[in-house]
Amino acid sequence: MKTLQGPGLFLAQFAGDSAPFNSWAGITKWAADCGYVGVQVPSWDGRLFDLEKAASSKTYCDEIKGVAAESGVRITELSTHLQGQLVAVHPAYDAQFDGFAAPSVRGNPGARAEWAADQVRKALTASRNLGLTAQATFSGALAWPYLYPWPQRPAGLVEEAFDELARRWTPLLDHADACGVDLAYEIHPGEDLHDGITFEMFLERVKNHPRANMLYDPSHYVLQALNYLDHIDIYHQRIKMFHVKDAELNPTGRQGVYGGFQSWVNRAGRFRSPGDGQVDFAGIFSKLAQHDFSGWAVVEWECCLKHPEDGAREGAEFVKAHIIRVTEKAFDDFADAGTDRATNRRMLGLA
Numbered sequence: 001m002k003t004l005q006g007p008g009l010f011l012a013q014f015a016g017d018s019a020p021f022n023s024w025a026g027i028t029k030w031a032a033d034c035g036y037v038g039v040q041v042p043s044w045d046g047r048l049f050d051l052e053k054a055a056s057s058k059t060y061c062d063e064i065k066g067v068a069a070e071s072g073v074r075i076t077e078l079s080t081h082l083q084g085q086l087v088a089v090h091p092a093y094d095a096q097f098d099g100f101a102a103p104s105v106r107g108n109p110g111a112r113a114e115w116a117a118d119q120v121r122k123a124l125t126a127s128r129n130l131g132l133t134a135q136a137t138f139s140g141a142l143a144w145p146y147l148y149p150w151p152q153r154p155a156g157l158v159e160e161a162f163d164e165l166a167r168r169w170t171p172l173l174d175h176a177d178a179c180g181v182d183l184a185y186e187i188h189p190g191e192d193l194h195d196g197i198t199f200e201m202f203l204e205r206v207k208n209h210p211r212a213n214m215l216y217d218p219s220h221y222v223l224q225a226l227n228y229l230d231h232i233d234i235y236h237q238r239i240k241m242f243h244v245k246d247a248e249l250n251p252t253g254r255q256g257v258y259g260g261f262q263s264w265v266n267r268a269g270r271f272r273s274p275g276d277g278q279v280d281f282a283g284i285f286s287k288l289a290q291h292d293f294s295g296w297a298v299v300e301w302e303c304c305l306k307h308p309e310d311g312a313r314e315g316a317e318f319v320k321a322h323i324i325r326v327t328e329k330a331f332d333d334f335a336d337a338g339t340d341r342a343t344n345r346r347m348l349g350l351a
Contacts, residue, residue: 140165
């Protein structure tokens, strides 16, 4: 068995225009002061990280790692959530997602998708330059508007969407393989890969590509009423990353999973700081230890109630308390009678 690494912190929710959140040196020092030993980097945020340089310059990557080390943290992974989202966008969401893209490709879905794929590719190269082995991303979505089968979906619609999704991602998965980096798709509502079944549909179409893997975030499973512990047993070989994010689902006589178009604070299902929701993290950390997950436990802080800086500091201690230092021996070794094969055969009546 292997011991998880951590605690780590996803920086996307904390980057800002004020110190210490507006510079790489400042935010890594702040994260270390909160108790973190690793940081997951939003590759799109130029205040913290220059993706173009990282993809082309090993020297720049060494400098970035050096600053992090001086602060007291390591880079756990790069994230391409926003760019991955733009690899596949249904036209219904063009206006909402255009803001994620470079100004030069906004209003041009084809150019935007090409730009997004190039961003993911550069991040994979940058991950290799940084010595990383996994990259977080979203899959994007073409079929999401048709999630609920009313009106009845035309035959072949979903299959066509997943065929196209696989076509767009296969070259990127091949590049990931060349870089020695796993693409870890966060299984997330709003993405075509939003549960185990949809991940399997995608996996089949990319011919079980070894670099097509998962980012496991139990909060999204709580909000879908999915068995997130069983999910680990089923998919542990494909789980390469882990977000420590909490959630709660409290359905009422007025609303349930869909939330009634309410704000986050007024939804039946909402995200909470680690330890404040319903996720069984003791069970999750046990399952991951059982299945030899050796990656990072990374806090992705999202909460509709708590102040982010309080959530960050509490999250570091929460992860430290839950990481299981795995044992190197069986608890009952003291009772080992030291038998040999001959004794075993006598005990079975075979002597």
